[in-house]
Amino acid sequence: MKLAINEILESTNGKIILDGKEYNYESVETDTRKLKENSIFIALKGENFNGNDFILDAIKKGSTICIVSEIKFNKEDIPSGVTIIQVKDTKEALLLLSKAYREKLNIKIIGVTGSTGKTSTKDIIAAFLSDKYKVFKTKGNFNNEIGLPLMIFSLDETYDVAVLEMGMNNLGEIHNLANAAMPDIAVITNVGISHIENLKTRENILKAKMEVTDFFNKDNVLVINVDNDMLNTISKDKYEVVSIGMQENNAQVRGVNIVLEDNSIKFDIEDNGENVGTINLPMIGKHNVLNSLLAYVVGKKLDLKVGDMNKGIENLEATSMRLDIIKKDDFTIIDDCYNASPDSMKAAIDVLNSMNGKRKILILGTMRELGRESENAHRDVAKYAKEKNIDELIAVGEYSNMFKEGFEKNILTFNTTEECSQNIGDLVQKGDIILIKASRGMKFEQIVKKLKEI
Structure with a gap:
């Protein structure tokens, strides 16, 4: 499934400055080292690099459509069949283009954010869902305003669910990611002091994390860990909020009878006071009970039982260098x-x-x-x-x-x-x-x- 040239122009607010009239592409890239034949190259510009300098290199490597913010080439050097689109800001264009692509996908999106535990939670959610669904999950640390759009472009109609990690360094970033990904379900693992250098207070960190719900309505679900003091303050009037925890608090879903082994965790899930089953997780650390409870709620919202989740655990692929x-x-x-x-x-x-x-x-x-x-x-x-x-x-x-x-x-x-x-x-x-x-x-x-x- 692809975006037509008019959809590309409309979504990015771009204009064609050189029309190759073919518009064939198979992938979207921002790095000339990863370009394949028939690709869209988006020339990002940062403090120490400028992708606009590498348009000719991108074309040599197979780019058929280039999206630029600066003209740093001679038009006579561009071969026939290549289209050049100019936009005001290529980073913004990348996000907007991925949003347009996501809107064409009939797929459930799970957005995962938090100060810690995002990656482990993403891995557990993907495993829990994997027995019943074909699941995509964020690769590596592709969780920012450049990485997340590239993950969206990796999706197609063969997937049922995508679990996308959403990171940030400042206010407004998760808002932009949520606008692109439009998650159906959002998960917030916790609110600590990571990035407090930029955000100054934990209240601002909470505000930044809550941007994941900026486009929510009554059909969306937010899953939160209320063992975390900041997340205990979330209001529940605009969309469904499901709380999890291990402490004696007001959590709707709790982890009880926890047994920690040298290479695994075993615990029961209590859902609104009812014991609904036992999870056996081949990971270590009591904190992964909380991550698993978050994943349980996501699975439940996608009509899975605990038995389905335990089968899915057999497909767990944990990200390296994490415990x-x-x-x-x-x-x-x-x-x-x-x-x-x-x-x-x-x-x-x-x-x-x-x-x-x-x-x-x-x-x-x-x-x-x-x-x-x-x-x-x-x-x-x-x-x-x-x-x-x-x-x-x-x-x-x-x-x-x-x-x-x-x-x-x-x-x-x-x-x-x-x-x-x-x-x-x-x-x-x-x-x-x-x-x-x-x-x-x-x-x-x-x-x-x-x-x-x-």
Whole structure:
């Protein structure tokens, strides 16, 4: 299914400045390195790059339609059959074009956002639904104003459901994503302090997350985790809101009788006071009970029973570097180095605390985008680790002193990831369980790689 040339022009507010009159395309791309034959190339412009400079390169690689914001080529250099469309803003055009494409799709869209747990929740939802439906889910970190439209263009009529992750750094971004994706059901995992550097307050973070409902009506459903203090404040008058939780609160759906194993979780689901079945999840961490409860509600809204969801779990494909358990002969690695925030740090520490080992060791690095909360947040995480009786903390990066203040006892510090990687082999003992976690920019996978080589 494709958009006709008039639909492309109308949706992007574009005008043809060179008409190739063929308009054939099979895909939409923003990166010339990924271009295939017969593709639309959208020339994005950022602080350090300008796709408008690469139009001729895009055409050589197979682009038949180019959407540009600047004319940086000679028209006589453009071969016949290629159409050039000019728009005011190519990033906006990408979102608007994906919106027009989404409107032609007869498919259920699940939008997943939150300060932490988006990816794990997305993975669990996709698995729960997979026994009954053909499901698409966001790949990697394609969850922003560039990535999400590309995920929408990956959809076609063979899919029944798409589970799309929605991230943000500031107000207005999830609004734009919701306008493009038009989710039928939205899930908010929690509201923490990730991105507080930009948004200043948790109230603003909640406001940004709630933008996922900006285009909701009475037929839409919002699923929220009311164990989170901020989400407990959501009004329920404009559309259906379903609440989940584990605490003794007003949650409509609760996780009870929770059993945490070294490599799995087992719990019962209580739906409006009725025990509706048991979930067996091959993931670790009590926080994944909450993620599973969110997924249960989505499944229920799509007419699934708990038995259907348990069958779907067999198809679970968890995203890498998120609480991956790697068992070596002499020690165990918990690879959770994809990203980090105070909430996800504490959840990972809970996982480490629940496992059996001779020594429980934390290797922690910087949590970014916390602004004026940075020092307190790093100190607080280390204090939490101390309260959970973690044996040793290895701190890396600029907030090592804050980790030291919070942990107080056995702590070793390194200035850089490289320095830690070079020395880690001398610090590991037989029987250790080692958790590695930091924000993505710290590149802690280098430490994981070094440990794997021991």
